[in-house]
Amino acid sequence: MRRVVIAGAATAGLSAARALRQAGFDGRIQLVDSEPASPYRRPEVSKGILEGRIDETTIRTPWPDDLGLELVTASLRHVDLGARTVVADAVTLPYDGLVVATGSVARPSPFQQLGNVFSLRSLDDGMRMHQALAGAQRLVLIGGGFIGLEVAAVARKLGLHVTVVEAAEVPLGHALGADFGEHLAALHRDRGVKILCGRMVSGIHGAGTVESVSLADGTHLPADIVLVSIGSVPAVGWLASSGLDTARGVPCDRTCAVRGTTDVVAAGDVAHWYNPLYQRHVRVEHWTNAIEQGTYAARRLLGKHDPEGFASAPYFWSDQYGMRLQSVGSTTGYDETEILSRNGEKLLVAYGRQGKLICVAGLDTGTTVMSYRRLVSEQATMDAVRTKAREKEDTVHS
Structure with missing residues (x-):
């Protein structure tokens, strides 16, 4: 193995690259990513960037020049598992080993696309939404998950009127249960956030720029900024013709090896792997998991991994108030x-x-x-x- 291609230059991809070098791999490593700038701390997008506590220069981390990596700035288009090539725009990259670390993207919004309607996944999303918050008074959050509640806390600190519309009966009830969910809801309500549970959004309205959000029960919520925070999906569009079943992410065994392939591993948000700890397939969208799994996947590619598999008890945090x-x-x-x-x-x-x-x-x-x-x-x-x-x-x- 002399040439490794890493699809994705964010946390999982860079962790894999670092681990390859630490394990003694001295061949060519090419990272493919559509974002041309240096990597950044993605958890800060919905925290420091949105609030304005930190700026773009602070969130970025230096490119690891000491690792001898090549960054290919292009959009991934296709992989030929038989020929062992990755196509990114007009460039074809042959590989001996491939790390799939393309992460996840915001779930497509089913609503009308208007000005001041945002999703929040990238640094660019965070910068644009921060600017919009500065001139806004009323924010409606569609979705009361971790990101939605973080943004609610930031917006209240900035003095906005905030309404959260959540389809479930309790915010984060699916993830943390009723007791914890109710506790968090009370935390927000005590600080002036209006939380509407068990409610469905029927549409977003405005003339060019958002003006209101309508609910299925006929309620209309005035809004001059909206965040659609309805979850994410694995970034697997470029794998559509690969023959892999990517309905839940990139399918992996317990060692992060992609099923049905040779010398291909996956890590981070995109990987749907068999977690030996819980004895089931999981996909984890946490920053710490991306670091740890990227490291393990790289060692798996070199045959220097723990054969028992990547057993993970994922760690996650969210800052609120x-x-x-x-x-x-x-x-x-x-x-x-x-x-x-x-x-x-x-x-x-x-x-x-x-x-x-x-x-x-x-x-x-x-x-x-x-x-x-x-x-x-x-x-x-x-x-x-x-x-x-x-x-x-x-x-x-x-």
Whole structure:
């Protein structure tokens, strides 16, 4: 293997490139990406960039010149798995090994495209929306997920009137359960955010620029800026003719090797891999997962990986009103929750399945959530988790 092509030069792709060099690969590494500028810290798009606390120069990270990488600035068009070539615009790149790290894109909006209607995935999205917020008074957020609630917190800090329209009965209920979701909803409502749950948007209206949002029940919400935050989809359009089944992302085995291929791996938001920890296929859109999985996938390409597979208890955080929401693990399939501690707006919750710990989430709990990562990775019993929580409480009170 003398030539590796990495499709995507964001977090997962750069992590893979770095890991290849660290593992001793001295061949040619070409990263293909449509964004010509240097990489940047994507979590800050809905945080510091949107609020204006940091600017474009601060969010960017230096290109790793010491790794001897080649950046091909072009849009990915096609891969020929048999011929081992990637086509990006008019350039054909042969490869001995391929890392697919193209990430995800915003789910296409079903609504009319008007001025001041945004999605929020890239640095450019964040910069444009920040400018629009400066001249706005009323923001409507379609979708009350992690990004939607982060933006709601930023917009309230900037003095806007904010309405969140969420189709589910509880914001983030699918991810964190009813107790945590209601807790977050109360947090926002106490700060003046209007949250409408169990409601569906029927349309966005305006003459050139958005003026209102209509709901299926006939409600009309005045708006001079709208964020459509209805989730994301894996960036797999360029793989349409590859023969791979990419309905849920790039299909991988437990070692991040792409099924039905040779010397092709995937990492980051785009990878739908079998996670040995949870014994099912998952796709994770978290920054830390992109780093860790990109590293593992590179080692897999070189045959220097852990053969047991990439077992991950994903870690995620979200900043809201100066408090950090954190989770480690996955709540999918949970059948019980345990509130480990609650103190004012602070909250710590454990999620179990068949008596085993699968996730811990907390709001404004400092390093406590991460202290449970080992127990999540070991899938400790819920009784062991309760014991640990009592010991922490006893330590605090003593």
